[in-house]
Amino acid sequence: MSDFETVAASENQAARRGPAGEPGAPNQVGRPGKPRSLAGDAWRDLRRKPIFWISLVLVLLVTAMAAVPGLFTSNDPSDCVLSRQHAAPSGGAIFGYDFQGCDTYARAVYGARASLLVGALSALFTGLIALLVGMLAGFFGGWVDAVLSRVIDIVLGIPLLLAAIVLLKRVGSDSSTVRVAAVIFVLAVLGWTTAARVVRSSVITAREQDYVAAARMLGAGNGRIMWRHILPNALAPAIVVLTIALGSFIAAEATLSFLGIGLREPTISWGIEINNGRVHMRESATPLVVPSTFLALTVLAFIMLGDAIRDAFDPKLR
Amino acid sequence: MFRFIVRRLLQMVLAFFGTTLIVYALMFAGQGDPIQALAGERPVTAAQRAYLTEKYHLDATGVGGFFYRYFDYISNLLRGDLGESLTGRSIGDILAAAWPVTIKLALIAIAVAVVFGVTAGVLAGIRRASIFDNATLLLTLLVLGIPTIVLAPLAQYFLGVKWQLFPPTAGADPDFFALLLPGIVLGSLSLATALRLTRTSVAENLRADYVRTARSKGLPNRRVVSVHVLRNSLIPVITFLGVEVGNLMSGAIITEGVFNIPGVGFNLFRGIRTEDGPLVVGIVSVLVVVYLVSNLVVDILYAVLDPRIRYE
Numbered sequence: 001m002s003d004f005e006t007v008a009a010s011e012n013q014a015a016r017r018g019p020a021g022e023p024g025a026p027n028q029v030g031r032p033g034k035p036r037s038l039a040g041d042a043w044r045d046l047r048r049k050p051i052f053w054i055s056l057v058l059v060l061l062v063t064a065m066a067a068v069p070g071l072f073t074s075n076d077p078s079d080c081v082l083s084r085q086h087a088a089p090s091g092g093a094i095f096g097y098d099f100q101g102c103d104t105y106a107r108a109v110y111g112a113r114a115s116l117l118v119g120a121l122s123a124l125f126t127g128l129i130a131l132l133v134g135m136l137a138g139f140f141g142g143w144v145d146a147v148l149s150r151v152i153d154i155v156l157g158i159p160l161l162l163a164a165i166v167l168l169k170r171v172g173s174d175s176s177t178v179r180v181a182a183v184i185f186v187l188a189v190l191g192w193t194t195a196a197r198v199v200r201s202s203v204i205t206a207r208e209q210d211y212v213a214a215a216r217m218l219g220a221g222n223g224r225i226m227w228r229h230i231l232p233n234a235l236a237p238a239i240v241v242l243t244i245a246l247g248s249f250i251a252a253e254a255t256l257s258f259l260g261i262g263l264r265e266p267t268i269s270w271g272i273e274i275n276n277g278r279v280h281m282r283e284s285a286t287p288l289v290v291p292s293t294f295l296a297l298t299v300l301a302f303i304m305l306g307d308a309i310r311d312a313f314d315p316k317l318r
Numbered sequence: 319m320f321r322f323i324v325r326r327l328l329q330m331v332l333a334f335f336g337t338t339l340i341v342y343a344l345m346f347a348g349q350g351d352p353i354q355a356l357a358g359e360r361p362v363t364a365a366q367r368a369y370l371t372e373k374y375h376l377d378a379t380g381v382g383g384f385f386y387r388y389f390d391y392i393s394n395l396l397r398g399d400l401g402e403s404l405t406g407r408s409i410g411d412i413l414a415a416a417w418p419v420t421i422k423l424a425l426i427a428i429a430v431a432v433v434f435g436v437t438a439g440v441l442a443g444i445r446r447a448s449i450f451d452n453a454t455l456l457l458t459l460l461v462l463g464i465p466t467i468v469l470a471p472l473a474q475y476f477l478g479v480k481w482q483l484f485p486p487t488a489g490a491d492p493d494f495f496a497l498l499l500p501g502i503v504l505g506s507l508s509l510a511t512a513l514r515l516t517r518t519s520v521a522e523n524l525r526a527d528y529v530r531t532a533r534s535k536g537l538p539n540r541r542v543v544s545v546h547v548l549r550n551s552l553i554p555v556i557t558f559l560g561v562e563v564g565n566l567m568s569g570a571i572i573t574e575g576v577f578n579i580p581g582v583g584f585n586l587f588r589g590i591r592t593e594d595g596p597l598v599v600g601i602v603s604v605l606v607v608v609y610l611v612s613n614l615v616v617d618i619l620y621a622v623l624d625p626r627i628r629y630e
């Protein structure tokens with residue numbers, strides 16, 4: 001459980017790359033007279049980072065794996081024959097077979113779909129809740145802010161794994177759609193606070209800008225100001241936080257499935273595979289190592305990608 | 319200071335009721351038939367049903383009934399009465415036996431984080447942008463990115479089963495050596511965060527005016543770093559480690575489950591596996607309280623260490 005907490009904590013405090021270590025973006029590169037945007041600067045910065053490209057490639061690879069698993073393996077992950085139990089690699093099963101006689105590699109490949117689906121949808125819903133709450137709290141201030149901030153404090157005070165255990169124990173159904181939806185719901189309901197705080201603080205900064213006052217003087221209403229003038233400012237930092245959150249949501253889903261309260265068979269999930277592999281690791285370790293590697297690389301890729309983008313967008317580090 | 323503590327205590331009381339209310343509502347509200355759930359598959363006689371309904375005020379419906387039962391739960395929780403698990407053991411007894419093990423494990427994890435994390439963090443902060451600094455940054459990113467459910471079984475397999483450097487499982491009444499590997503696995507996450515925190519704050523404080531003053535007074539570098547810089551840099555680290563103690567108490571579910579350590583997390587792990595509702599509910603309630611109290615202690619500690627917090 002300290003996974004989530006630590007990752008969340010590191011979102012705030014850690015991961016500051018030393019300014020001296022990087023050859024900050026050169027100032028006089030673009031054509032004279034044309035001011036460069038923050039995004040342009042960030043892109044210029046990102047392009048030179050190997051870690052950005054490595055994580056981007058990994059993310060694209062996993063996404064492709066989730067969308068079209070058939071590209072990566074031609075074996076059926078649910079084609080399990082007990083006579084092949086822990087058999088050596090053969091016929092496309094490059095990592096051999098697991099305890100149930102299923103193709104270890106094929107199961108790891110097909111496991112990407114559930115993980116990514118849960119991660120992406122939880123991040124999406126988290127983002128929507130965070131934008132709504134952060135926007136209302138930051139824009140209106142006063143008692144709205146006071147109430148919403150206390151709500152954020154309370155939800156932030158609930159340990160994620162414990163609450164998820166309590167919530168998911170209530171889901172009796174074994175239907176895979178219901179369980180996927182339940183895990184997404186739980187992660188979104190518990191995970192939106194960090195992003196909401198980020199949105200709130202960037203909304204507060206944007207609210208005081210001159211262009212907002214100008215728009216108001218031109219007669220724009222609250223809705224228009226929020227939508228057209230403040231939202232674009234709050235979006236970028238929120239997306240960065242959500243990229244990192246996506247990685248930790250994937251880890252959370254795997255952890256819950258590992259414990260047996262998240263997704264369940266016949267859904268293929270890395271967490272379930274790791275748990276099954278763990279039981280029989282003395283006989284054969286590949287069914288443990290392969291899904292573990294897939295999960296670790298995926299989570300790492302998202303966290304590193306978010307980290308790199310955040311560093312690039314942070315003007316303080318320039 | 320007094321005002322700060324009072325305000326923080328009031329906040330904590332609010333958070334306590336908020337969190338327990340949520341936990342309670344999620345666990346019990348809208349549940350099917352609690353009496354049947356208690357009895358499991360066995361039939362319940364009318365007399366038993368009437369007795370239990372009377373005892374737990376289950377006939378009171380609506381909001382009033384819900385809050386009545388909620389305060390019943392709260393007062394039991396505060397009196398330390400957690401009920402019995404489905405196997406008939408008192409949950410209080412189970413926890414009493416489990417706490418010492420969990421505390422031992424958490425202390426090992428914290429020791430690992432302090433010894434390696436803070437030392438390496440100070441070095442990385444002093445030599446920013448050196449090879450050592452970049453290597454530790456990359457390593458900590460790896461550790462932060464790898465979930466415990468990957469780290470714990472892999473460490474168990476490679477270090478415990480394959481190369482046999484450590485005992486692979488702890489078993490009942492584990493000694494220090496048996497807890498060492500799980501402690502390192504558990505502490506590695508805190509280690510990474512502690513390292514990054516120390517590094518950032520050391521690097522920031524090295525640029526502060528008072529450090530320049532100390533240097534211009536002619537103090538040796540060793541004294542500047544160990545007395546002037548370290549003192550201020552460790553404030554956020556101490557806060558973090560305090561929060562982490564609370565986390566580790568509840569956060570050892572996976573590690574204790576994987577390494578078979580009979581602590582609190584292991585009992586929760588087993589409770590989930592065996593669908594032991596009362597055990598899970600009891601342990602989660604206690605852990606939530608532990609978490610809240612440790613956060614409170616840390617906040618007060620923070621205010622003691624850093625006067626700026628008191629006068630916000």
